[in-house]
Amino acid sequence: MRNGPVSQEEEAEESGGCLSEQHLKVAPIQLVRGVQTWPDGCVYQGEFGLNVKLGYGEFSWPTGEAYRGQFYRDHCHGLGTYTWPDGCSFTGTFYLSQREGYGSMSLKTRLFQGLYKADVRFGPGVETYPDGSQDVGLWFREHLIKLATEMPGSFSVRSYPEFSAFLTRSRDRISLSDQERAEWGPPEGQDPFFYEYKRFLLNDNLTLPMEIQVYSTDYCHLPMTSSFRRELDAHIFMDGIPPFVDDGEPWFIMNETPLLVKIQKQAYKFRNKKAHTNWNMGAILEGNRSGFACSGPKEQFSQEMILKAEEGDYDWIYGILKDNLAYADVADSKGYSVLAAAAVHCHNDIVSLLLDHGANVNGFTDEGLTPLNMCFLLYYPSESFKPNVAERTIPQENPKSLLIPKSSPLCVETNVQSTYEIVEPTPASREQKPPSSPSGSQEDGPALSAWQSLESSSPSGQGTLSDRERGQEDTSGGPEASTVCSEVHFDSNLCVHNYSIRLSRDMLEKSAQVYSTLQSPAVPDKGTMRRMAWSMVEHRCRWLTIKLLLHRGADPNLCSVPMRALFFAVKAGDVDGVRLLLESGARTDIRYPPQLRALTPLHIAAALPGEEGVRITELLLHAITDVDAKAADQDELYKPGKLELLPSSLKLSNEPGPPSIYYTVSTRVVEEGGRTALHVACEREDNNKCARDVVQLLLSHGADPNLLWSGHSPLSLSIASGNDLIVKELLSCGADPNLPLTRGLGSALCVVCDLAYEQQRSTDSKIMLIDRLLSHGADILKPVTLVQADKMAVGTAVDYGYFKFFQDRKIAHCPFHALLPAERETFLARKRLLEHMGLQLRRAVLAKERQWDRKAMSQSRKLELCPGQRVKKRSFSPVKALDTEGRELMPFFKVCYQCGRSIGVRLAPCARCYGILTCSKYCKSRAWVEFHKKDCSEMVALGMLGRQRTVPSSISTDERVEDLQ
Numbered sequence: 001m002r003n004g005p006v007s008q009e010e011e012a013e014e015s016g017g018c019l020s021e022q023h024l025k026v027a028p029i030q031l032v033r034g035v036q037t038w039p040d041g042c043v044y045q046g047e048f049g050l051n052v053k054l055g056y057g058e059f060s061w062p063t064g065e066a067y068r069g070q071f072y073r074d075h076c077h078g079l080g081t082y083t084w085p086d087g088c089s090f091t092g093t094f095y096l097s098q099r100e101g102y103g104s105m106s107l108k109t110r111l112f113q114g115l116y117k118a119d120v121r122f123g124p125g126v127e128t129y130p131d132g133s134q135d136v137g138l139w140f141r142e143h144l145i146k147l148a149t150e151m152p153g154s155f156s157v158r159s160y161p162e163f164s165a166f167l168t169r170s171r172d173r174i175s176l177s178d179q180e181r182a183e184w185g186p187p188e189g190q191d192p193f194f195y196e197y198k199r200f201l202l203n204d205n206l207t208l209p210m211e212i213q214v215y216s217t218d219y220c221h222l223p224m225t226s227s228f229r230r231e232l233d234a235h236i237f238m239d240g241i242p243p244f245v246d247d248g249e250p251w252f253i254m255n256e257t258p259l260l261v262k263i264q265k266q267a268y269k270f271r272n273k274k275a276h277t278n279w280n281m282g283a284i285l286e287g288n289r290s291g292f293a294c295s296g297p298k299e300q301f302s303q304e305m306i307l308k309a310e311e312g313d314y315d316w317i318y319g320i321l322k323d324n325l326a327y328a329d330v331a332d333s334k335g336y337s338v339l340a341a342a343a344v345h346c347h348n349d350i351v352s353l354l355l356d357h358g359a360n361v362n363g364f365t366d367e368g369l370t371p372l373n374m375c376f377l378l379y380y381p382s383e384s385f386k387p388n389v390a391e392r393t394i395p396q397e398n399p400k401s402l403l404i405p406k407s408s409p410l411c412v413e414t415n416v417q418s419t420y421e422i423v424e425p426t427p428a429s430r431e432q433k434p435p436s437s438p439s440g441s442q443e444d445g446p447a448l449s450a451w452q453s454l455e456s457s458s459p460s461g462q463g464t465l466s467d468r469e470r471g472q473e474d475t476s477g478g479p480e481a482s483t484v485c486s487e488v489h490f491d492s493n494l495c496v497h498n499y500s501i502r503l504s505r506d507m508l509e510k511s512a513q514v515y516s517t518l519q520s521p522a523v524p525d526k527g528t529m530r531r532m533a534w535s536m537v538e539h540r541c542r543w544l545t546i547k548l549l550l551h552r553g554a555d556p557n558l559c560s561v562p563m564r565a566l567f568f569a570v571k572a573g574d575v576d577g578v579r580l581l582l583e584s585g586a587r588t589d590i591r592y593p594p595q596l597r598a599l600t601p602l603h604i605a606a607a608l609p610g611e612e613g614v615r616i617t618e619l620l621l622h623a624i625t626d627v628d629a630k631a632a633d634q635d636e637l638y639k640p641g642k643l644e645l646l647p648s649s650l651k652l653s654n655e656p657g658p659p660s661i662y663y664t665v666s667t668r669v670v671e672e673g674g675r676t677a678l679h680v681a682c683e684r685e686d687n688n689k690c691a692r693d694v695v696q697l698l699l700s701h702g703a704d705p706n707l708l709w710s711g712h713s714p715l716s717l718s719i720a721s722g723n724d725l726i727v728k729e730l731l732s733c734g735a736d737p738n739l740p741l742t743r744g745l746g747s748a749l750c751v752v753c754d755l756a757y758e759q760q761r762s763t764d765s766k767i768m769l770i771d772r773l774l775s776h777g778a779d780i781l782k783p784v785t786l787v788q789a790d791k792m793a794v795g796t797a798v799d800y801g802y803f804k805f806f807q808d809r810k811i812a813h814c815p816f817h818a819l820l821p822a823e824r825e826t827f828l829a830r831k832r833l834l835e836h837m838g839l840q841l842r843r844a845v846l847a848k849e850r851q852w853d854r855k856a857m858s859q860s861r862k863l864e865l866c867p868g869q870r871v872k873k874r875s876f877s878p879v880k881a882l883d884t885e886g887r888e889l890m891p892f893f894k895v896c897y898q899c900g901r902s903i904g905v906r907l908a909p910c911a912r913c914y915g916i917l918t919c920s921k922y923c924k925s926r927a928w929v930e931f932h933k934k935d936c937s938e939m940v941a942l943g944m945l946g947r948q949r950t951v952p953s954s955i956s957t958d959e960r961v962e963d964l965q
Contacts, residue, residue, distance in 0.1 A: 031055045046071065069094065072235050074217045092116070093273070095236065096219055102275035113279050114139060115267060123263045124284035127296060135296035136289050138263055143327035144298045146260070146335070148289035151306050154336035155344050155374050157367050157562055162382040165596065166562035171252040174268045204228070237272075254285075255335050257364045287333030301326040309341040314349050321357045328357035335365030343371040344378065346541040348548050361554045368561035372546065372554040379542045380568040380577075388571075388607030390599055390631075390680045547580065556586040564590045570601045570620075573612035578605075578619050588623045598632035598674070606677040606694050609686040614693045617677075621701045628704050630674035638683065638710040638717070645755065645807040647788055650904045657783040657794030657902070659891040662848050664779065670740060672708035679709045682717035682726055692725035705735035711743030716751045722760030724769065737778035746784040746800045748773055753801035753833055755808060763829040767836050780841050781848070781893075786903065798837045798900035805830055838900030842931075845893055860892050861914040897932070898923035913940050 031047040031054060046057015053059075053071040060066040069080015076082070076094040083089040092103020099116040114125020121139040128134050138146035157163060204225040216222070251268050253261055267285060270276060280291055295303070305326050308316045317338075320326050331337035339359040342350040355361055362370055369377075550556065556565040566586045569577030582588075591598045602624060605616040621627065678698045684691040695714075699705065705714050715735045718726035731737065737748045745751060752766055752773070761769070774780065783794045786803050793799075806812045811819065811827050819827060849857055895902040897916040905919035913936045918924040928936075 029054065072232070077232065077235060092275070093236065093270075095232065097217075101236070101270050102273050102279070102281070104275075113275070115263075115270065115281070117266050123267045124281040126279065126284075126292065127298070128293070129296055132293050133296040134293045135298040136284060136292045137299065137333075138260070138284065140259065140263070143330075144302055145327055145330055146255075147299060147302060147330065147332050148284050148287050148292075149299075149303070149332060150287065150334050151303065151332040151336055153310075154332055154334055155340060155365070155369070156334070157369060157377070160377065160382070160562070163377075163562035166593075171254070174251040174253055174265055176265060176269055255364055255366050256368060257335070257360065257362075259360075260335075260364075289333075298326060302330040303332075305330065305338050306332065306336070306341050309338045309347065309350055309354075310345050312342075312345065312347040312350065314347070314353065317350055318353060321353070328354050329359040329363060331363070331365070334367070335363070335369075337363055337365075337371070339363065340365070340369075340371045340374055343545055343549060344374050346538055346545050348541070348545050351545065351548055352552075355552050361549060361552050362558055364559070368559060370554065370559040372549045372556060373559040373561065373565060375542055375546050375549065376565050376568040377562075379539070379546060380572045380574070385571040386573045386608055386610075386612075388604055388609070388680075389683055389685075390603040390607035390675075391571075391597075550580065550584040554584075556581050556584055557590070560590075563592070566590065566601050567592075567604070570604050570608075570616055573608050573610065573616065575612055575615045575619070578616050582619060582623055588620055589625050589629070591629075594632050597636075600629050600631075600677070602627070602629065602677040603631055603675065603680050606681040606698065607684060609684075610690060614690055614697070617694050617697050621697055624701070627698060627701050628676045628678075628707065630676055630707075630709075632674055634672070634674045634709065636710060638712055638720070639756075646809055648803050648806045649809055649812065650803050650806040652786060652788055652791035652793040652903065654791070655793040655795060655903050657785075658781050658796065658893045658895070661891060662845070662893050663781045663783070666738060666740065666782075668706070668736065668739070670708055670742070671706075672711075672742060675709045676703065676707055676714075678703045678705065678714045679707070679712070679717055682714040682723070682730075683721050684723070685721045688723045688725050691723055692729055695726050695729050699729065699733045705730050705733060706739050708739075708742060711741050711745045712751075713739050713741060713748070715739070715748050716741055716745065719748060719751045719769065720754075720757040720760065722757070724761070724765065727769065727772070731772065731776040737773045737776055738782055740782075744785075744787060747778070747782060747797060749778055749780060749797035749837075750784060750800040753797070753804060753837065755804050758830075763832055766833055770837060770840065774840060780837070780844050793903045795903040796841060796895070796900065798834065798841050799903040801834050801837055802901055803903070805834065835899070838896075838898065841895070841900035842897050845895065845897065849892075857892055858914045861909050861917070896920075896923050898927040898930075910936060912936050 029049040031049045033046065034048050036044045036048075036053075041062030042060070044053060044057055044059045046053065046059075047055025049055060050073075052074040054073065055071060056069070057071055058066065058068040059071075059076070064085030065083065067076050067080055067082045069076065070078025072078060076097045078094060079092070080094050081089060081091045082094075082099075086108070088105075088107050090099060090103055090105045092099065093101030093116075095101065098119040100118065102115055103113075105112040110127055110129050112121070112125055112127045114121060114127075115123030117123070120141045122141075123138060125139045126134050126136050135144055136148045137144050157167065204227040207223055207225050212222075251264070251271070253264060255261070255264070264285075267276075267281070276282065283289070283291055301320055305317055305320055321328055329337055329339065331340075337359070339351065339354045339361070340363075342354060361372075364370060559565070564586075566578065566581050566588070567590075569581055588601055591600055602617065602620050605613055605620055607613070608616060678695065681691055681694040681698060684694075695718075707713070712720070713735070715727065715730045715737065718724075718730060739747070741747055741750070745754075749770065751757060752769055758766075780797055782796070784796055784800050786793050786795060786799065795803075811823055811830070816824065816827065893902070894907055894917060896905060896907060896919040898918055901919055907917040907919055908924075910916050910918070910924075910932065915935060916927060916932055918927055
């Protein structure tokens with residue numbers, strides 16, 4: 001503290017307390033008074049303790065500087081007054097011989113009252129001038145960095161109600177307790193590189209030599225132990241609440257800019273000092289300037305510079321910065337900075353100027369916005385976002401805006417037809433000014449300066465633009481890319497006539513360029529064409545602003561309000577935007593908030609319609625870390641157009657299902673959770689080919705096709721959505737067709753015959769799909785559990801199909817002649833499908849049974865189903881059946897060999913051979929005609945041969961035949 005000014009003595013009371021000895025807390029250390037002199041002329045008169053200056057005293061230097069106040073361990077520490085020979089003085093709090101805390105600095109022509117840290121202004125303060133005007137706000141060194149007033153028309157995300165669902169940012173509480181803890185790394189037991197010397201760092205008593213304060217006070221270069229810091233703080237706050245104790249209502253971090261966070265913590269540390277209330281510092285922190293005098297010069301220049309940045313007055317801002325009349329990064333009370341104003345209005349030359357003068361490209365507003373995210377909000381309005389199934393549960397609002405494209409603001413740059421329409425303007429807070437000329441003319445030249453800046457920013461210096469900047473589409477999308485026209489609707493008088501004109505893209509751009517250079521419009525329509533020209537030119541210029549900010553270090557990962565920058569480009573389907581952000585370091589593991597299902601960019605990209613979704617998915621997959629990241633929608637139900645049907649009329653009787661010898665028991669552990677990107681792509685119904693291409697990309701990058709969401713696997717979702725291309729891709733890449741689904745869905749074969757999805761494909765397609773699943777290993781004999789109320793039964797996919805069939809009770813139970821023509825067609829289609837599934841099940845059962853002893857199987861049926869009765873109700877006794885010799889009978893599958901049903905039916909064996917079971921006379925007669933006639937004769941012959949070998953000779957042949965019958 002040998003150089004610099006200080007405040008006046010009479011401000012001592014306001015700055016935090018009295019400086020007399022009677023107000024000092026009595027220390028436990030015995031103090032003595034004395035005088036100490038130095039050869040260079042320095043003199044100290046005051047109290048001593050522990051062989052150092054301790055207590056109250058006065059120190060003077062031969063240069064004329066002097067300090068009178070509290071000392072601690074040879075430092076000016078506490079309340080005091082420091083004076084300079086030129087009459088300047090500072091009265092306030094000192095911390096280790098530096099100004100820290102609230103104080104009053106009296107200069108020759110002005111007076112500053114405010115917060116200090118490390119000998120510089122650091123926080124809320126007021127600088128008063130001789131004419132009574134005051135500069136009020138937050139200070140850093142000699143700069144006013146944040147005003148206490150809000151600028152009119154400042155950018156606010158609240159003006160975009162369509163993003164209200166995304167405004168879920170929670171503010172962190174200010175806490176100083178972390179400053180007490182020294183960061184020494186992991187604990188000793190968890191640190192693999194814990195060496196013995198680290199123990200010295202953890203022990204404050206061993207950090208510094210004993211009594212070092214006697215011969216060295218250079219704490220600028222010595223480590224500051226936490227115990228010594230607590231000791232210093234206790235001496236400063238001896239009469240108040242310690243800074244590390246939370247009291248009253250908590251303070252929240254209002255602005256996340258790192259410098260402002262430190263300022264807020266400093267203000268929180270000294271929140272209980274008298275000066276905080278006496279000087280109305282709380283009003284400054286809250287952005288309330290009403291209790292102060294008129295604005296001073298720095299405040300006026302700062303406000304004017306924000307307005308000039310919006311207007312694009314480069315020369316005026318350059319002069320202010322050159323003369324250091326205002327800070328390059330000054331902001332209003334809401335954090336709306338000069339840089340943000342220039343970026344929002346596409347004045348790239350001013351953006352570069354401000355960044356060259358030290359403006360923070362990643363500065364936040366109080367709402368959490370950065371200049372980059374403001375530009376993304378304007379470049380990608382909600383109308384540009386493409387609908388996608390990934391966000392179907394998030395409410396979407398599309399308020400009107402001035403001259404917006406119905407589909408996308410990128411319509412001139414993509415292969416889509418767009419319609420511009422004139423709609424009512426939004427509120428003034430939402431409406432942003434178009435780019436303006438340096439002269440400030442808003443009538444004749446607003447679009448001119450934007451176009452000039454666009455031309456001048458080309459690398460060659462000849463006004464040439466890149467394909468993206470000229471709004472031209474990559475011709476790789478197809479031969480039609482260069483011939484797409486845009487249809488422009490405009491009202492010549494905004495209310496009288498309506499013309500529809502089809503213009504080519506080149507014509508639109510040339511018209512906008514020519515019209516933007518007109519000093520006096522020659523056409524009678526003064527509003528429509530001008531706004532359209534502004535919109536097109538401003539849109540291209542805003543893209544250059546985004547590229548400039550990213551090139552100058554803007555971090556696309558910082559701002560999450562309303563969402564991170566990558567989400568904007570992905571939701572709009574902008575391939576170039578996604579590529580630029582990824583090249584600029586955008587992270588791909590970001591997510592929506594949990595209340596918005598925690599979606600990742602990959603979820604949304606996989607759901608985008610068109611080729612843009614495929615290309616964006618490919619870009620993201622090259623930078624992705626977890627291709628199977630799950631959304632937080634594990635409790636959501638997949639119900640696309642689900643029928644509201646009554647409970648099935650099929651009665652369940654706790655049937656046990658097929659014996660385990662008929663199928664392979666799966667050992668796979670089914671993992672269920674939220675949707676992955678593969679689930680999202682498989683449930684798409686907009687473009688089968690593009691959805692298939694997305695699935696190919698996901699599978700090639702290791703996506704797991706056997707995860708469940710809402711009971712569905714990716715395979716079952718593709719079946720439910722009707723996309724056979726995805727079904728083929730999944731099956732060829734190893735998707736398990738036998739994966740057991742949850743929530744009563746059974747398996748992939750069950751989903752094919754589910755009534756909720758029967759409209760997705762024709763009956764022929766369903767039959768082909770069933771055959772494809774079977775050819776890829778689907779087991780139709782796998783058990784499927786059916787549950788209805790408190791009843792449960794285990795059957796097969798055929799039983800599932802009939803269970804669903806009987807949910808539509810009108811078609812299932814009404815006589816055929818009583819059905820309407822459309823209902824008859826539905827009935828016949830369902831009957832055909834179920835018959836095909838029954839055929840496949842019979843083939844599977846017979847194929848299994850041919851591998852076993854047919855004679856033993858027939859004997860098992862004969863004994864367990866009680867021969868001699870025509871129809872026998874099924875018995876499911878847990879006791880194992882035994883044959884006449886006491887051996888265990890071979891288990892068999894109790895299923896109708898014609899229709900395939902095993903649940904809700906009464907089964908009876910063939911009375912001649914006991915080789916098959918049927919559920920009705922219809923099934924018995926059809927089975928006899930279609931396949932059983934030949935098999936039955938073979939079984940009877942086989943049975944008679946065995947009977948002749950085992951039956952005693954006392955039994956006649958007639959009796960044996962009678963027994964078989």
